[in-house]
Amino acid sequence: MSLNARLDAMTDHTFRRLAALLADIQPRANVPPINLSVGEPTHQPPPFVSEILARPRSDWNIYPMYFGTPELRRACAAWATRRYRLPATAIDPDQMIVPVSGTREGLYFAATLAVTPAANGQRPLALMPNPFYQVYYGAAVMAGAEPAFLPATKATGFLPDFDAVDPAVLDRAQVVYLCSPANPQGAVASLDYLKRLLTLARKHDFLLVMDECYSELYYTKEPAPGGLDAAKALGGSLDNLLVFHSLSKRSSAPGLRSGFATGAPKTIALMNRLRSYSAAAQPLAIMEASAACWKDEEHVEKMRAHYRALYDIAERVLKGRFGFYRPDGGFYLWLDVGDGEAACKRLWGEAAVRVLPGSYMTRANPDGSNDGAPYIRVALVGDRESTEEALTRMARVL
Numbered sequence: 001m002s003l004n005a006r007l008d009a010m011t012d013h014t015f016r017r018l019a020a021l022l023a024d025i026q027p028r029a030n031v032p033p034i035n036l037s038v039g040e041p042t043h044q045p046p047p048f049v050s051e052i053l054a055r056p057r058s059d060w061n062i063y064p065m066y067f068g069t070p071e072l073r074r075a076c077a078a079w080a081t082r083r084y085r086l087p088a089t090a091i092d093p094d095q096m097i098v099p100v101s102g103t104r105e106g107l108y109f110a111a112t113l114a115v116t117p118a119a120n121g122q123r124p125l126a127l128m129p130n131p132f133y134q135v136y137y138g139a140a141v142m143a144g145a146e147p148a149f150l151p152a153t154k155a156t157g158f159l160p161d162f163d164a165v166d167p168a169v170l171d172r173a174q175v176v177y178l179c180s181p182a183n184p185q186g187a188v189a190s191l192d193y194l195k196r197l198l199t200l201a202r203k204h205d206f207l208l209v210m211d212e213c214y215s216e217l218y219y220t221k222e223p224a225p226g227g228l229d230a231a232k233a234l235g236g237s238l239d240n241l242l243v244f245h246s247l248s249k250r251s252s253a254p255g256l257r258s259g260f261a262t263g264a265p266k267t268i269a270l271m272n273r274l275r276s277y278s279a280a281a282q283p284l285a286i287m288e289a290s291a292a293c294w295k296d297e298e299h300v301e302k303m304r305a306h307y308r309a310l311y312d313i314a315e316r317v318l319k320g321r322f323g324f325y326r327p328d329g330g331f332y333l334w335l336d337v338g339d340g341e342a343a344c345k346r347l348w349g350e351a352a353v354r355v356l357p358g359s360y361m362t363r364a365n366p367d368g369s370n371d372g373a374p375y376i377r378v379a380l381v382g383d384r385e386s387t388e389e390a391l392t393r394m395a396r397v398l
């Protein structure tokens with residue numbers, strides 16, 4: 001593939017498209033603009049993060065290692081063991097944990113790990129839900145795979161229906177991305193769903209990459225199930241599975257750029273090898289603050305309560321309109337407004353509220369229709385007051 005063809009394939013970033021869409025629109029001037037287009041929490045991480053980072057240190061002369069400190073790896077493994085009620089020895093922190101500088105980086109590398117040229121000359125497939133997090137797409141293209149999009153619409157419970165995928169497609173797939181709780185729809189895959197998918201991964205020998213960066217933002221009675229639950233239920237092996245967890249949403253700390261992946265020792269060994277060539281290791285101070293975050297649940301419980309309160313406000317203001325529903329997880333609203341782009345322009349112009357057109361997270365179907373086109377994504381990331389204000393303005397304008 002020539003550089004130009006690659007450049008064309010790497011389509012424009014979601015937020016550049018949004019900036020272009022709204023460039024010529026003046027937001028209504030007599031109210032403060034409110035930005036609900038980006039999944040970036042506006043409240044602070046727990047105070048100990050800043051305290052740790054502000055301490056004088058004598059290790060800035062040291063190259064941090066890409067595989068992280070033993071303390072951080074142990075904190076990640078211990079958290080996953082507690083969270084998914086795994087046997088104490090299920091996750092060896094030295095062989096089955098790799099810290100990443102934000103899961104975006106790791107999700108990108110996952111395709112590079114998994115995709116190899118097929119012996120029969122056929123381009124390997126990378127399967128992903130539609131709508132999708134753009135990194136899955138970019139990672140697939142740059143790894144040399146053909147991205148294939150699986151509808152995750154209201155009709156499929158907002159998750160891809162893997163039982164409907166042709167086994168020949170699954171045979172060609174080398175990497176499959178799934179986000180649960182899903183961005184943007186907030187659907188949570190059940191344990192049964194995840195077990196079936198992991199079983200398919202093993203049968204058709206693809207790497208199942210679970211993007212679980214919203215795993216701690218669940219509003220169900222039981223915590224959202226994850227890839228580690230499925231692996232446990234199927235006997236404990238993490239073969240064909242790579243699970244990502246992040247502090248960006250869990251601890252409201254996207255600025256730390258901190259997450260980790262867990263998988264089978266051979267998968268993690270390859271990830272470490274790859275990162276040894278390519279990745280920026282986290283600074284030691286960040287590793288220390290990250291370990292402290294993984295050890296603490298109190299701030300996470302408070303955060304879930306905060307998001308629950310924002311959904312209460314949303315339900316009060318929007319119930320019965322735009323297909324409003326309370327999702328099981330995440331921090332988004334996925335609203336059916338008829339024409340997402342048009343609504344987005346009106347909301348910016350007439351309400352000074354910035355949201356994302358659903359079609360900027362979806363690919364058109366082969367027949368040209370776009371399942372995301374009727375939707376907008378609204379990130380509930382503000383405080384209660386600004387959320388109420390923004391949603392009330394939205395309800396008035398649309």
Ligand SMILES: Cc1ncc(COP(=O)(O)O)c(C=O)c1O
Nearest residue numbers: 039102103104133183246248259
């Ligand atoms: C679906 C999804 N996956 C992954 C990420 C990346 O998170 P991180 O901050 O850990 O890189 C995000 C961030 O917005 C996301 O929405």
